[in-house]
Amino acid sequence: MSHDGTTSRPDIERPESVYFFGTCLVDLFYPDAGMAGMELLKAQGVRVVFPQGQSCCGQPAYNSGYREEALKVARAQLDYFPGDWPIVVPSGSCAGMMSKHWPDLFKGEPDEARARQVASRVWELTQFLVQVLKVTFEDQGPPVKITWHASCHAQREMGVTDEPKALLRQLANVELVELQREKECCGFGGTFAVRHPEISAAMVGDKVADIENTGAKAVVSGDCGCLMNISGALEAGQKPVRGVHIAQFLKERTHG
Amino acid sequence: MGESSINFAKASSAALQDQQLRGNFRRAMDGLMSKRAVQFADTAEWNGVRALGASVRLRALSKLPELLEKLEANCTRNGIQVHWAATTDEANAIVLSIMQRVNAKLVVKGKSMVSEEMHLNAFLEKRGIECLESDLGEYIVQLDEAMPSHIIMPAIHMNTKQIAHLFKQKIKEAEYTEDVAQLTDLARRVLRKKFATADVGVSGVNMAVAETGTLCLVENEGNGRMSTTVPPVHIAVMGLEKVVEKLEDVPPVISLLTRSATAQPITTYVNMISSPRKEGEKDGPDEIHLVILDNGRSGIYADEELRNTLRCIRCGACMNHCPVYTKVGGHAYQAPYPGPIGSILMPQVEGLEKRGELPHACTMCNACVEICPVKIPIVEIMGRLRSEAVHPGDAVRGAGSHASKAEAMVWKGWSMTYASPLAYQFATALLAKLGNAAPTSLPLLKEWTNVRTKPRFANRTLHALAREKGIPDV
Amino acid sequence: MSESRNAILGKLRAGRDAHPLTPPESDFAVLRNKRWDGAERLERIKRMMEAVHTEFLETTEADWPADVQAFLTAQGTRNLLFGPATEVGARLSSAWTDGGPELIPYADRVETFKERLFDGIDAGITTTLGAIADTGSLIVWPTPEEPRLMSLVPHMHLALLRADALYDTFWQAMTENRWADGMPTNALLISGPSKTADIEQTLAYGVHGPKRLVVVIVR
Numbered sequence A: 001m002s003h004d005g006t007t008s009r010p011d012i013e014r015p016e017s018v019y020f021f022g023t024c025l026v027d028l029f030y031p032d033a034g035m036a037g038m039e040l041l042k043a044q045g046v047r048v049v050f051p052q053g054q055s056c057c058g059q060p061a062y063n064s065g066y067r068e069e070a071l072k073v074a075r076a077q078l079d080y081f082p083g084d085w086p087i088v089v090p091s092g093s094c095a096g097m098m099s100k101h102w103p104d105l106f107k108g109e110p111d112e113a114r115a116r117q118v119a120s121r122v123w124e125l126t127q128f129l130v131q132v133l134k135v136t137f138e139d140q141g142p143p144v145k146i147t148w149h150a151s152c153h154a155q156r157e158m159g160v161t162d163e164p165k166a167l168l169r170q171l172a173n174v175e176l177v178e179l180q181r182e183k184e185c186c187g188f189g190g191t192f193a194v195r196h197p198e199i200s201a202a203m204v205g206d207k208v209a210d211i212e213n214t215g216a217k218a219v220v221s222g223d224c225g226c227l228m229n230i231s232g233a234l235e236a237g238q239k240p241v242r243g244v245h246i247a248q249f250l251k252e253r254t255h256g
Numbered sequence B: 001m002g003e004s005s006i007n008f009a010k011a012s013s014a015a016l017q018d019q020q021l022r023g024n025f026r027r028a029m030d031g032l033m034s035k036r037a038v039q040f041a042d043t044a045e046w047n048g049v050r051a052l053g054a055s056v057r058l059r060a061l062s063k064l065p066e067l068l069e070k071l072e073a074n075c076t077r078n079g080i081q082v083h084w085a086a087t088t089d090e091a092n093a094i095v096l097s098i099m100q101r102v103n104a105k106l107v108v109k110g111k112s113m114v115s116e117e118m119h120l121n122a123f124l125e126k127r128g129i130e131c132l133e134s135d136l137g138e139y140i141v142q143l144d145e146a147m148p149s150h151i152i153m154p155a156i157h158m159n160t161k162q163i164a165h166l167f168k169q170k171i172k173e174a175e176y177t178e179d180v181a182q183l184t185d186l187a188r189r190v191l192r193k194k195f196a197t198a199d200v201g202v203s204g205v206n207m208a209v210a211e212t213g214t215l216c217l218v219e220n221e222g223n224g225r226m227s228t229t230v231p232p233v234h235i236a237v238m239g240l241e242k243v244v245e246k247l248e249d250v251p252p253v254i255s256l257l258t259r260s261a262t263a264q265p266i267t268t269y270v271n272m273i274s275s276p277r278k279e280g281e282k283d284g285p286d287e288i289h290l291v292i293l294d295n296g297r298s299g300i301y302a303d304e305e306l307r308n309t310l311r312c313i314r315c316g317a318c319m320n321h322c323p324v325y326t327k328v329g330g331h332a333y334q335a336p337y338p339g340p341i342g343s344i345l346m347p348q349v350e351g352l353e354k355r356g357e358l359p360h361a362c363t364m365c366n367a368c369v370e371i372c373p374v375k376i377p378i379v380e381i382m383g384r385l386r387s388e389a390v391h392p393g394d395a396v397r398g399a400g401s402h403a404s405k406a407e408a409m410v411w412k413g414w415s416m417t418y419a420s421p422l423a424y425q426f427a428t429a430l431l432a433k434l435g436n437a438a439p440t441s442l443p444l445l446k447e448w449t450n451v452r453t454k455p456r457f458a459n460r461t462l463h464a465l466a467r468e469k470g471i472p473d474v
Numbered sequence C: 001m002s003e004s005r006n007a008i009l010g011k012l013r014a015g016r017d018a019h020p021l022t023p024p025e026s027d028f029a030v031l032r033n034k035r036w037d038g039a040e041r042l043e044r045i046k047r048m049m050e051a052v053h054t055e056f057l058e059t060t061e062a063d064w065p066a067d068v069q070a071f072l073t074a075q076g077t078r079n080l081l082f083g084p085a086t087e088v089g090a091r092l093s094s095a096w097t098d099g100g101p102e103l104i105p106y107a108d109r110v111e112t113f114k115e116r117l118f119d120g121i122d123a124g125i126t127t128t129l130g131a132i133a134d135t136g137s138l139i140v141w142p143t144p145e146e147p148r149l150m151s152l153v154p155h156m157h158l159a160l161l162r163a164d165a166l167y168d169t170f171w172q173a174m175t176e177n178r179w180a181d182g183m184p185t186n187a188l189l190i191s192g193p194s195k196t197a198d199i200e201q202t203l204a205y206g207v208h209g210p211k212r213l214v215v216v217i218v219r
């Protein structure tokens, strides 16, 4: 399958239950964002199932060139999503790995069909909230100016571009100022950040400057890799801007 | 091979220090990206012409050996002499033997990436043949004794001031000026004399049409037409993937090429050459030679996935959109083809032992994939080459040359942990407790914390929180 | 045949046969559907070509030689290179009046007057086979009577365009006229005067080819 940025998803019916795939970064570093994601779904009257056997989509190894190892970890996930429910993922990057790369990763394997079936049920969180649940939010927070960082894989692998911003724009007291280079990579790139620390630093440096120029108090994003990178750099540079996951931000604004 | 590995990290580090250079690239690439977007503003048209362009390239690849034979037959019928070179050495030798036969002293060159790949200039200069680049950008880079930093805009790393100084220093009749029109005019005067007196013209080929035996070249300056029309001998060099089946395949590819490359609906000249000077014609070269170069391409072609690299029409758009290229510029890659396409092509052509680091010069952001006019899955190939670099095999030269026992162990341990729910929960719970105590002097953390704070482990994992909140497991 | 040839083709064949590739259909509809009506075509051609510094001269079948002469005289052009053996050439030489720019025939092999061509010729005039609305391009097929360098070496290129010889796209022009059945030595699309942006992305005209392109529209 080629990823040419032309992804668009057919609608599905609103399910009674969904699976939540938390991702390994959320698990370790941003569990609150994960919880917030599940609560947003529950608030829409959907039953949320969090299989305790899940761990990681396999992306770190896959992108490092260790496909066997990635396959092993990806395969271990398949058992935990047996019901025919959507699998909602609070990260464009992991969702992209599962829905776009698993079919390649499992190609020729005995469980290829099963992997494809699981992959076809994967949704990025904001995409699911907008397209399937058609949520509407009532803003309960004070006025604030924010900006949005688009995750590379959410936009280019999952085709998620307008959904998150549409959600943020529903919030009456939130002013969304767009970045000048919203679509440009923040320089995380998994192992890239440590393999090429200087280039990565230059990239996140440009991103931070762009964020600062908006005058926003917070930068919201849908991917924890980006967030870890951007907020780490904001903090190190002592910038008065906080990085926050969109699930957490939406929950803060709407549940008081 | 004994060839040392090219150090991208070190070269890019130097480039990052150079604020001037970074400014030059950032400005130029920002402009190119926004202008390109205007050219493809009509999404339906973009999707249509892109699908068509990709189909043209894929169809050509599906019949590659037959089309090359057909191209050879039709060129030969038209009077164009066809030569085959397995390696760049062989291609250089072919070019040299033609030049020696006609006793060439001066060669003018139109822009050709394949000749860069062959290091043709250096090869000929060593043998006493003056080889002059005539594309203005290539001319500047040649005067500067440097390498092109972009496949479409070779001198994009320099600003007007730098070029003004260079001209003053290297061209006898030059007065110092920062006026672009005057600088251009100076080059025009110098090069006109050379065109008129050159013995041989060398050019690349943007596309060769099998059906008619036609060589297509696109350009803005007219130097390509000069090089292929004025000297008595014209030698065209092309990579073997540049063939297309039919003449009608040319328009969509040209449209994608020029719009993607420089955001022009078309270049000033589209030059289609099908024969040397015929009886009764008053100008044009008496001889045309087409050198078809393999240089590893047939090996790339053998692999179902890597083969897609050969779809490339060398538009350079992937460079313009690459956040890494935009930061470090073209020279950091130390390769005739920099940026995303270079990062997948160079390792396949020159081997992973030498170029194995290039597939890692990428955050896998997919910006290139999104705009590649012929839909090359660049990032997937990048990932595949990362894998080849650490696993011995025979699909790519130098496969396994970057294998490291220590790294392999880490990933093995990772996969064992992450594939077992128990091991995973045990490890993550431990990290949640103790992870934050890790000193920032640890190898990977050190690089990370240069410009960022340390990532903070939450004190309870999502697994634990979900259990506590009673979120159902099945 | 060379050893390399057979080795390369053999490798390609083996590689392909091991993993054949089925390409998607080539759907040319995106080009076929690009259409402009009569007046729009010429408007578009002018707009696109003017955007890259092309100049236009509107004239008629009866007046074009005189109009060209008047234009060149006003521009201070010293001479005009033309093809004497063409119909256009005949019209030019019979209508040309004394005192204007000198008419210089391209009558012999280039080798006989290369130096003058490169150094002493101000303008050259050629016919065209039409123009393309999609991209704003002239179609030029040089012939023995109108050689290749006429549209390249002189500082100014004048191109005669019949106002009814307009196409929508390059693809339409080549398929309708069955170019694939016989390509000339050299076929060209010319879309403006020579230009470059190689110095800091700043556009400059007239780098190697003509500095000016003047399209003479003949109605």
Ligand code: SF4
Binding pocket: B260, B311, B312, B313, B314, B315, B316, B317, B318, B319, B340, B341, B368, B371, B372, B373, B374, B375, B376, B378
């Ligand atoms: S890989 Fe695609 S975008 Fe890059 S130069 Fe080739 S055709 Fe252009």
